Amino acid sequence: MTATVAAASSGTDLTARQEWARYWPAMFACMCGMLLSGLPTYAFGLFIEPMQQAYGWNRSEISAALMFEAVLAVFAFPLVGRLVDRFGVRKVALLGTLLNGALLGLIGLINNGAIAVWWLSWALFTIGFAMVNPTVWAKAISRRFRAAQGMAIGVLMCGAVLATLTIPSLARWSIDAYGWRWAFLIVGMTPSLVAFLAVLAFIRDEELPTAATTAAEPVAAVQPGYAFAQAIRSPAVIKLLLSVLLTMSIVVGSLVHMVPMLGERGLDHAAAAAAISIYGIGSIATKLVCGWISDRGGSRWLGALTFGATAPACAILLLTHGNFVMAATALVFFGIAAGAVLQLSAFLTIRYAGLRAFGQVYGLAAGLMAISGGVGPLLAGAIFDLTGNYTALMLVGLPVAAVTMLMMATLGPYPQFEAEPSAA
Numbered sequence: 001m002t003a004t005v006a007a008a009s010s011g012t013d014l015t016a017r018q019e020w021a022r023y024w025p026a027m028f029a030c031m032c033g034m035l036l037s038g039l040p041t042y043a044f045g046l047f048i049e050p051m052q053q054a055y056g057w058n059r060s061e062i063s064a065a066l067m068f069e070a071v072l073a074v075f076a077f078p079l080v081g082r083l084v085d086r087f088g089v090r091k092v093a094l095l096g097t098l099l100n101g102a103l104l105g106l107i108g109l110i111n112n113g114a115i116a117v118w119w120l121s122w123a124l125f126t127i128g129f130a131m132v133n134p135t136v137w138a139k140a141i142s143r144r145f146r147a148a149q150g151m152a153i154g155v156l157m158c159g160a161v162l163a164t165l166t167i168p169s170l171a172r173w174s175i176d177a178y179g180w181r182w183a184f185l186i187v188g189m190t191p192s193l194v195a196f197l198a199v200l201a202f203i204r205d206e207e208l209p210t211a212a213t214t215a216a217e218p219v220a221a222v223q224p225g226y227a228f229a230q231a232i233r234s235p236a237v238i239k240l241l242l243s244v245l246l247t248m249s250i251v252v253g254s255l256v257h258m259v260p261m262l263g264e265r266g267l268d269h270a271a272a273a274a275a276i277s278i279y280g281i282g283s284i285a286t287k288l289v290c291g292w293i294s295d296r297g298g299s300r301w302l303g304a305l306t307f308g309a310t311a312p313a314c315a316i317l318l319l320t321h322g323n324f325v326m327a328a329t330a331l332v333f334f335g336i337a338a339g340a341v342l343q344l345s346a347f348l349t350i351r352y353a354g355l356r357a358f359g360q361v362y363g364l365a366a367g368l369m370a371i372s373g374g375v376g377p378l379l380a381g382a383i384f385d386l387t388g389n390y391t392a393l394m395l396v397g398l399p400v401a402a403v404t405m406l407m408m409a410t411l412g413p414y415p416q417f418e419a420e421p422s423a424a
Helices: 003-009 016-036 039-055 059-087 089-110 115-130 134-144 149-178 180-202 235-256 258-264 269-294 299-307 310-319 324-353 358-387 391-409
Strands: none
Touching (some): 016 149, 039 059, 039 115, 089 180, 134 149, 235 324, 324 358, 358 391
16 A cells, blocks of 8 residues: 555545655654653663662662563553543643653652662652653554554654663763762653653644544544454454564563673673664664555565564574674664564554554553563573573574564454444
């Protein structure tokens, strides 16, 4: 299906070019919001040593906070998705951006040396973090872009790269200049305020191309698609969610342990770090390529190929012995898998579940990605502790990739949704 045909079939006469011309300010705001989704990942590591020095905690105690956050995210993300489905993106995002920054800042102000307070403060932060998770921004973009929907989602997901370019530097400067307590507030509020102002200026529900709603009518009532209960019973949606969890568990588990993993494969830390930087290039390129292909009808077979990219990645790592090119190639394949999961999980959720409960369904997918961030590294660490190396992790990755490829290849045809579905 071409971009123009997609536009016509979706009930709007805008072409892809016209959509970009009209909605690029909303894309800018959503990319600012996507930056916030990288705050825990890219800021957390900078605070590990200061917390050790301040309270004498070991690294496993400090890092356990992210596991609390990941577990709670599985429940919080779909709940926020339901709020977005019902009340729209603008209201949730305006509140969420402020809460996200304030609750991250609170972590530095309330910790007193008790590890339980540290864990609780990160659990509390999940409330704000859930309100700026990728579900919120994907919902905003998917309702504005129809003809260029696949590419728009791909561009949106590249917004997370902004976090890698800004958050570590901001955290390092803040800690050096003001100490770790105030650094939490600076790192939390600075990007959050930028996102808040961008949403305030550029995200307006009245610009949506679908029918307007009354004050008493939920936003979800006029959107095509399944209700949440219907969607999570759909075999295609179940396969998609399981594929997201399995693929990201292998990818994240491998990435977190990649430096020592490449070390046992004969690469020094400098070479390992250089190889890991290749991962980002593969991820960004895949998001954009998947977006372009998705808009032209190839998303179903594309999912089987890209989610399964963990197979060649694991196989190449098993054969890598001091060869930088092979290590970098493996990281490219990991980047392909991760980039595809982020772009295609959102795009295929729209295709197989519709927009009516998109926030809840994709919120569940995002929650599973969060849980993979806790499960994957834990699995990799346990395998190393039991065997003394990471070989078994790569061996596990091969059949997991085969299973995900099979599930993605058998999603089936897209269901047809009525323009205004009846209440479930």
